[in-house]
Amino acid sequence: MRLTRILLSAVLATLLLSPCAHAADEPVDLKSANYEYSFLSGYGITHRDFGDTRTQVQTFDMIGRFGWFLSQELGSGCWYQGRHEFLIELPLHLTVDPRVSPMVGGYLLGSWKFTSLDTWAPYVFAGGGILYVDLGLPSMGSRLDFSYQGGTGIQYFIAKDTALSLEYRYHHISNAGTATANEPLNSSKILLGVSFFR
Numbered sequence: 001m002r003l004t005r006i007l008l009s010a011v012l013a014t015l016l017l018s019p020c021a022h023a024a025d026e027p028v029d030l031k032s033a034n035y036e037y038s039f040l041s042g043y044g045i046t047h048r049d050f051g052d053t054r055t056q057v058q059t060f061d062m063i064g065r066f067g068w069f070l071s072q073e074l075g076s077g078c079w080y081q082g083r084h085e086f087l088i089e090l091p092l093h094l095t096v097d098p099r100v101s102p103m104v105g106g107y108l109l110g111s112w113k114f115t116s117l118d119t120w121a122p123y124v125f126a127g128g129g130i131l132y133v134d135l136g137l138p139s140m141g142s143r144l145d146f147s148y149q150g151g152t153g154i155q156y157f158i159a160k161d162t163a164l165s166l167e168y169r170y171h172h173i174s175n176a177g178t179a180t181a182n183e184p185l186n187s188s189k190i191l192l193g194v195s196f197f198r
Contacts (some may be wrong), residue, residue: 027161030113030121033197036067036085040193044093044171046185053186055137058097061189064090073115085111087125095135103173105131107147119157126150131173141179148172155195165193 028034044059070084087110093103109127128148133140151169158164169191174184 028197029160031073031115034069035198036195038065038193038195040191042189042191044187044189046187050186052184057095057185059093059095062092081116082112082114085113087111101134103131103133105129121155124152139181139183141181142175145173146176161197163195167191
């Protein structure tokens with residue numbers, strides 16, 4: 001639980017302090033921003049009998065995200081006009097079924113954010129990372145697990161530099177064959193969030 005508190009404190013500090021440090025600067029928009037700070041929260045549930053998943057696991061999810069834009073706008077005038085973004089996430093997946101237990105770790109993801117619309121910004125992303133999982137399930141075989149995921153979302157800008165988001169992601173957890181029992185957790189997650197562009 002101490003690790004969970006440390007990670008949660010780091011996420012909150014990043015999200016709360018970083019946007020404030022630039023409060024006096026002129027607001028930027030999606031097309032000119034260098035960075036994005038986001039907080040997402042939502043619900044996840046495993047799909048039993050999808051692949052080798054047999055256990056139902058439900059989670060309350062909280063994710064702190066830092067995004068670094070790797071390019072200016074590409075594909076000007078085309079439907080796919082957008083920007084590359086590198087994402088670092090600190091997740092806290094709090095399982096509420098079959099028992100209350102935190103899953104914590106870190107993810108690295110790549111994203112393409114579409115920029116051709118005025119107040120809406122659809123995006124796609126994929127990547128992976130590591131998680132510490134202590135669900136007490138012998139079928140998982142290890143507490144140190146790996147995750148890959150991919151999904152899509154859309155952001156709605158309520159100000160020039162602030163957006164609300166709705167996101168879906170497919171999320172996989174397993175020990176990648178490092179232990180003999182290796183039941184994966186294949187799940188869907190629906191997340192709501194807020195982002196600040198700097």
